[in-house]
Amino acid sequence: MQEIRKIVLTGGPCAGKTTAMSWVQNAFTEKGYKVLFVPETATELISGGVAPWTCGSNVEYQTIQMRLQKFKEDMFEQAARTMPDQKILIVCDRGELDNRAYMTQEEFDSILEETGWNEVDLRDSYDAVFHLVTAAKGAEEFYTFGNNAARYETVEQARNLDNSFIAAWTGHPHLKVIDNSTDFEEKMMRLIKEISGFLGEPQPREVERKFLIEYPDIAELEKDPSCQKVDIIQTYLKANENEEVRVRQRGFDGNYIYFKTTKKNISDTQRIEMERRLNLKDYLRSLMEADPTRRPIRKTRYCMGYEGHYFEIDVYPFWDDKAIVDVELQDKNEEVIFPPCIKVIKEVTDDASYKNTELARI
Known part of the structure; x- marks a missing residue:
């Protein structure tokens, strides 16, 4: 029977998320998965001229972004069900609750009220969440603006944003935080190991x-x-x-x-x-x-x-x-x-x- 898993790859600024996408693609294609990537919605909207500073308010922008993100994910899942592959991994470049890091509690609550969504359904609609910690926490010498023209956060702002992302996903039954306690290549290998363990691939181990x-x-x-x-x-x-x-x-x-x-x-x-x-x-x-x-x-x-x-x-x-x-x-x-x-x-x-x-x- 076909098995479709949907995971979130998230993290703070300059955490290695873009590189991680390539690692995930390579590692799990080799393991027999059809790997699908849902692109980051905020990047698509902002690059097209739709942003918090161009919309009427932050709440209006975030509502648009969350609706589009949900629609895209639904379409990817619908498309996956039409594919002949037995093992399909849908990787979301950020998930619905990442948006909470850019809103007050009151703004988030107003969106839930308007849409009729609830936080548990939004958070737990993903099978697992993997958070890559920003280089600004433990690998400051590698924190750079050079690989992302849209990045503007200072080291301190990056740390705070990273904490906000983790807080937004806290409570998910399978949240894994990949820190900077090793070099970057080992960080990527730890990510692959965690995803493999979640998927039940050969000898996943948990301490x-x-x-x-x-x-x-x-x-x-x-x-x-x-x-x-x-x-x-x-x-x-x-x-x-x-x-x-x-x-x-x-x-x-x-x-x-x-x-x-x-x-x-x-x-x-x-x-x-x-x-x-x-x-x-x-x-x-x-x-x-x-x-x-x-x-x-x-x-x-x-x-x-x-x-x-x-x-x-x-x-x-x-x-x-x-x-x-x-x-x-x-x-x-x-x-x-x-x-x-x-x-x-x-x-x-x-x-x-x-x-x-x-x-x-x-």
């Missing part, structure tokens, strides 16, 4: 560390504009030994999407993980295969980025004194710098009793 933390200040988390709240119901299905299969409903305020995830452990800290989107009908059908020895897990997840890492804080209804935080790393020995709001009790990466599969046992 994850888990920590037991003090119960967080929920009011403070919900006031933090860079922190996103997600409600999750997770149901485990019957599976083979050394394999975990689950379906998940996630979203907020009545707007939900559905996933099926298969994980196969290859060590205590590494696993192969493959994930795909489900429609509501397939999700409900999957629930018929629920593992009778485990109850569904309900939790509220607070997602936030900090110091180049992506943290997921899970708060469970049956605990009022503790919670769990997960952080994904490139290497199991990588140092983790926690946000001030996280008070670590102990690491529980290797403690099976804190895994969701165990918490779900009846």
